[in-house]
Amino acid sequence: MKTEQFPLEMQPYLVPTPSGKYIYECSGCKGEYGIEKLLYTCPECKSVLMIKDREWERLKAIPGSMWRKIFDYRSMSTLPALRGIYRYHELIGSMMPLDSIICLGEGHTPVVAANQRLVQWVGIPFHYKNDGQNPSASFKDRGMASAFSYLNYLIRNRGMSDVLAICASTGDTSAAAALYASYLVDGVKSAVLLPHGKVTPQQLGQPLGSGAKVIEIPGVFDDCMKIVEYLSENFSVALMNSKNAWRILGQESYSYEIAQAFDYEVGNLVVVVPIGNAGNITAVLQGFLKLFDLGIIASLPTIIGVQSEHANPVYLYYLEAQPQKRQFRPVTVRPSVAQAAMIGNPVSMPRVVKLVEQYRELAGEDAVQVLEVSEQEIMDAMLMANRNGHISCTQGGECLAGIRKAVQGKIISDDRIAVLDATAHALKFAVFQEKYFSDRFEPEFEVVPKKELQNAPVLVSPPESVPSPGQGKPLDPEEFKTFVEYTAKSVADLLGLKIR
Numbered sequence: 001m002k003t004e005q006f007p008l009e010m011q012p013y014l015v016p017t018p019s020g021k022y023i024y025e026c027s028g029c030k031g032e033y034g035i036e037k038l039l040y041t042c043p044e045c046k047s048v049l050m051i052k053d054r055e056w057e058r059l060k061a062i063p064g065s066m067w068r069k070i071f072d073y074r075s076m077s078t079l080p081a082l083r084g085i086y087r088y089h090e091l092i093g094s095m096m097p098l099d100s101i102i103c104l105g106e107g108h109t110p111v112v113a114a115n116q117r118l119v120q121w122v123g124i125p126f127h128y129k130n131d132g133q134n135p136s137a138s139f140k141d142r143g144m145a146s147a148f149s150y151l152n153y154l155i156r157n158r159g160m161s162d163v164l165a166i167c168a169s170t171g172d173t174s175a176a177a178a179l180y181a182s183y184l185v186d187g188v189k190s191a192v193l194l195p196h197g198k199v200t201p202q203q204l205g206q207p208l209g210s211g212a213k214v215i216e217i218p219g220v221f222d223d224c225m226k227i228v229e230y231l232s233e234n235f236s237v238a239l240m241n242s243k244n245a246w247r248i249l250g251q252e253s254y255s256y257e258i259a260q261a262f263d264y265e266v267g268n269l270v271v272v273v274p275i276g277n278a279g280n281i282t283a284v285l286q287g288f289l290k291l292f293d294l295g296i297i298a299s300l301p302t303i304i305g306v307q308s309e310h311a312n313p314v315y316l317y318y319l320e321a322q323p324q325k326r327q328f329r330p331v332t333v334r335p336s337v338a339q340a341a342m343i344g345n346p347v348s349m350p351r352v353v354k355l356v357e358q359y360r361e362l363a364g365e366d367a368v369q370v371l372e373v374s375e376q377e378i379m380d381a382m383l384m385a386n387r388n389g390h391i392s393c394t395q396g397g398e399c400l401a402g403i404r405k406a407v408q409g410k411i412i413s414d415d416r417i418a419v420l421d422a423t424a425h426a427l428k429f430a431v432f433q434e435k436y437f438s439d440r441f442e443p444e445f446e447v448v449p450k451k452e453l454q455n456a457p458v459l460v461s462p463p464e465s466v467p468s469p470g471q472g473k474p475l476d477p478e479e480f481k482t483f484v485e486y487t488a489k490s491v492a493d494l495l496g497l498k499i500r
């Protein structure tokens with residue numbers, strides 16, 4: 001819809017203009033730093049940074065009801081910069097002029113209600129929010145849209161040039177970073193560091209296809225992360241992992257979209273997210289806190305973070321009930337089907353600690369929970385989801401296993417409604433489905449396929465006496481008729497079809 005076609009009262013708000021005073025704020029010592037250049041950790045105490053708008057309070061001059069209208073109307077705007085996550089401009093980088101914004105179609109991902117069979121299996125109604133329907137098929141695109149828009153802003157306004165965008169990845173971040181870098185023609189190249197053999201073939205193909213320099217490293221993601229951290233401290237590169245606080249801003253849009261999808265009534269919702277490098281749960285918590293602070297939502301939803309038993313440092317941290325006794329200890333990860341979250345030392349942990357405390361102060365101790373599930377539960381849940389109309393990845397399976405456990409363990413009451421994060425498209429993780437279906441899981445995964453969830457193709461192969469078409473060798477009409485009749489009968493027998 002064109003701006004002039006919106007109701008008159010909305011027109012002044014539709015096209016945002018740059019506003020606010022953005023700074024980096026240290027999640028440890030609270031030190032503040034200007035955003036004229038990229039900064040990842042506090043120069044003083046080395047803790048990770050958050051981005052803060054010093055003029056945030058000005059947004060409260062507009063009532064929550066009006067913000068709701070602004071965001072809803074903006075969803076209909078055809079202005080290129082507002083087609084994706086920047087329809088929430090004031091919340092995720094309002095200093096950014098619209099001409100710096102990169103939008104590759106991220107956001108607006110569907111919220112799909114579970115059918116009755118799945119609702120019964122879990123115990124409460126729930127929805128999947130399919131972030132696999134983003135441009136590079138994962139939620140990382142939300143964060144990359146924001147981090148690359150900021151890079152673009154620095155290139156256009158601050159004379160930045162010859163940028164090498166670099167990241168460590170379990171697969172999704174690299175696909176997203178390479179995609180957005182390839183779009184920015186003004187001197188941005190990308191390089192991605194992947195743990196050798198621990199990224200699916202589909203995910204490996206993505207940055208290669210986008211033209212990134214793909215470098216494989218022995219070890220796991222945590223090792224790659226240490227290398228890119230070293231590179232970003234000692235060389236002129238732009239770090240595109242969620243350690244870069246601009247990534248977090250964009251990923252907050254996941255919370256904004258959930259609020260919008262539920263008409264901003266989120267108090268009864270339980271939002272379930274997997275935890276890997278912890279950028280996602282950071283953004284989800286911060287996103288809902290911002291909406292609450294501006295009166296856009298009247299109450300906060302419950303947040304459940306889920307980890308696999310094979311990569312569970314955040315779960316172990318919160319196992320200790322007394323906050324003053326909690327101590328974060330990185331873990332050595334074991335092979336996990338939730339490979340995107342196979343991370344033992346999440347870089348956003350200091351942000352999580354701070355935000356969970358803030359969230360619990362406002363919404364109660366139970367408002368944020370962290371659970372762990374087994375590899376078996378993750379795989380079974382993903383397959384259950386996908387057999388019932390979803391396109392969930394293994395991390396989405398992790399969420400489903402988590403909410404089921406929470407309901408069965410009465411951590412969540414049966415009058416709640418859940419929204420599960422399917423962080424990536426199922427196709428990226430087809431290799432784990434294949435291992436399950438063909439019973440080829442290496443013992444370390446600790447997954448034993450259940451017969452009722454397996455599936456395999458059946459080859460109908462006519463005997464030599466029946467002519468069969470071959471590549472470039474079409475059958476004559478009589479032979480073809482014989483082939484069709486024989487094969488159709490075999491298929492009918494296989495399917496147990498009855499003659500009409």
Ligand SMILES: N[C@@H](CCOP(=O)(O)O)C(=O)O
Nearest residue numbers: 169170172173241242277340
């Ligand atoms: N799961 C991630 C790991 C890196 O996470 P990030 O959000 O810090 O970039 C991936 O897809 O690589």
